[in-house]
Amino acid sequence: QLQPQESGPGLVQPSETLSLTCTVSGGSISGTPHYWGWIRQPPGKGLEWIGTIFYTGTTHYNPSLKSRVTLSVDTSKNQFSLKLNSVTAADTAVYYCARLDYGDAMDYWGQGTLVTVSS
Amino acid sequence: DVVMTQSPLSLPVTLGQPASISCRSSQSLLHSDGNTYLNWFQQRPGQSPRRLIYKVSQRDSGVPDRFSGSGSGTDFTLKISRVEAEDVGVYYCMQGTLWPLYTFGQGTKLEIK
Numbered sequence: 001q002l003q004p005q006e007s008g009p010g011l012v013q014p015s016e017t018l019s020l021t022c023t024v025s026g027g028s029i030s031g032t033p034h035y036w037g038w039i040r041q042p043p044g045k046g047l048e049w050i051g052t053i054f055y056t057g058t059t060h061y062n063p064s065l066k067s068r069v070t071l072s073v074d075t076s077k078n079q080f081s082l083k084l085n086s087v088t089a090a091d092t093a094v095y096y097c098a099r100l101d102y103g104d105a106m107d108y109w110g111q112g113t114l115v116t117v118s119s
Numbered sequence: 120d121v122v123m124t125q126s127p128l129s130l131p132v133t134l135g136q137p138a139s140i141s142c143r144s145s146q147s148l149l150h151s152d153g154n155t156y157l158n159w160f161q162q163r164p165g166q167s168p169r170r171l172i173y174k175v176s177q178r179d180s181g182v183p184d185r186f187s188g189s190g191s192g193t194d195f196t197l198k199i200s201r202v203e204a205e206d207v208g209v210y211y212c213m214q215g216t217l218w219p220l221y222t223f224g225q226g227t228k229l230e231i232k
Contacts, residue, residue, distance in 0.1 A: 035219070039168075047160075047168065047211055049221040060219035063120075096167060103156030103215030104173040112167050 002027040004036075004097045004110040012091075012117050018084040022097030022110060023077070030055035030075040035100040038071070038082045040093040041112075048093075052100055053080050087117045121146050123212055125224035131232045138199040140227045142212035147192045149216070156215035159188055159197045162226075163208040171210075172197065199229075207231060 008020035022036070029036055038050040051061040053071040061069050065084070073080040084091060094114050098106035122145040132138045148155045159172040170179050172188035175195060185200040199206055212224040 046209075046226045047162075047213075047223045049223070052219050062220070101173075103150065103154065103218045105156075105158045105170065105213055105215045105221055106160075106168070107170055107173075107179070109167040109169070 002099060002108045004099065004108060006095060006097050006110045006113040008113060008115070010114060010116060012087055012115060013119055014088055014117055015086055018082070018087050018091060018095075018115055018117070020082045020095055020097075020113065020115070021079050022081070023079045024099075025078070028075075029073065029078050029080065033102075035102070036073070036080050037098055037100045037106070039096045039098060039106065041096070042090075042093045050082065050084075050095075089117050091115070092117045121148075121214055121217055121220075121222050123214055123222050123224035125210075125212055125227050128225060128227055130227055130229045132199075132202045132229060133232045134204065135201050138202050138206075138229060140197045140210055140212075140229075142190075142195045142197070142224050144193045144195075144214055148195075148214050149192060154216075155191060156218065157188070157190065157195050158213045158215060159186075160211045160213060160223075161206075161208055162211065163205075166208075168211065202229070202231070204231060 003025045012018045035052045037052040070083045094112040096112045097110045099108040101107045124143045126141045157175045160168040162168040176188040209226045
């Protein structure tokens with residue numbers, strides 16, 4: 001069973017960079033037609049797609065976050081990562097990683113990790 | 120940009136009764152490849168979202184057949200034929216037609232009366 005798993009600091013200082021990693025078990029992130037992505041959910045609010053990456057390094061970002069987001073992939077570790085810079089309290093959210101099935105979207109989700117932006 | 124609008128935002132339902140959630144997109148979700156990439160997700164309290172329906176009406180593996188999706192173009196519906204206690208949660212529609220740009224609806228909170 002494919003299982004993505006998020007990891008990273010749960011607390012980030014305002015204006016700093018949020019960094020998270022998604023480790024995928026039960027399957028390889030490379031050599032398949034699937035993309036991989038990040039989605040976030042502020043406390044008590046809805047879901048927001050952040051960005052998408054292919055194992056070759058091709059990326060696509062939500063235009064509303066594009067200036068602050070960088071996705072990367074490490075196929076040797078079966079991981080992909082998210083960096084969001086210049087964070088504010090508005091970036092406080094549960095961050096999910098997921099496998100993407102083109103237009104059919106997210107078919108496997110991680111359990112999510114809460115990141116709080118606070119001094 | 121496509122906007123996904125769900126209604127209602129809150130849905131109290133009696134156990135065993137049907138439920139229906141509407142999702143409207145600001146533009147047609149018919150893709151040039153002939154598919155319509157409209158997905159439905161369920162998020163139970165304290166859990167990650169789970170995809171229930173893809174391509175308007177295709178149920179994911181393990182999804183009970185009391186869940187059904189329908190619609191075309193800009194108007195879509197998720198129906199639950201008989202609501203059970205385990206169906207409590209928030210339901211989101213999401214378009215994938217404009218891949219790689221995904222857009223979620225605001226979510227509909229289903230609760231038991």
